[in-house]
Amino acid sequence: MYYLHTRDDMVRIPPDRLNEDIEKVTMELAHQAFEGRMGPDQKLVVLITKLELTGDSRVVHGDGAVYQPVRMDMLLFDIKVQEVVEGVVDQITEYGAFVRFGPLDGLLHVSQVQDDHINTDVGNQRLIGKETKRELRVGDKVRARIVTISINEISPRESKIGLTMRQPGLGKHEWIAEDQNKAAAGGE
Helix, strand or coil: CEEEEEEEEEEEECHHHCCCCHHHHHHHHHHHHHCCCECCCCCEEEEEEEEEECCCCEECCCCCCEEEEEEEEEEEECCCCCCEEEEEEEEEECCEEEEEECCEEEEEEHHHCCCCCEEEEHHHCEEEECCCCCEEECCCEEEEEEEEEECCCCCHHHCEEEEECCCCCCEEHHHHHHHHHHHHHCCC
């Protein structure tokens, strides 16, 4: 999920910022340019932890800005299909629950919550199993598996990530504990 990575890149410093402290300006502009965006390796840049100026700045003909080569240490976030994630339910809708894991949200469609018909109660922000009576509410901690990923490179927070909890070992933390206790007691 989270990775530390070192990357060499360029930071564009506009002409009106050239009279400021070059290291501070470069770090500020690097935060604006890279954090919260997808890198060329398709991983989300969460945070730049360290920045070092490497080499001489360059000027491009027709652009008054200076391009400063840098080496950055950064924290990246990456997800893969079939990966199991821990998250918190942060919204309930007619069609499912949105689960926040790391800096992203995934959709847990009502058909993927549990092996039971689900009734939605959007007014009270909960999903309820018809037979099991198990409830999923905003703030519940869950374990889910990623089943689909469609990354929006321009705005990663708008990415479409599909989740499921319909396998053993997945679900709301309390449900997992209940199922383990039943299995240990020899009952199904």
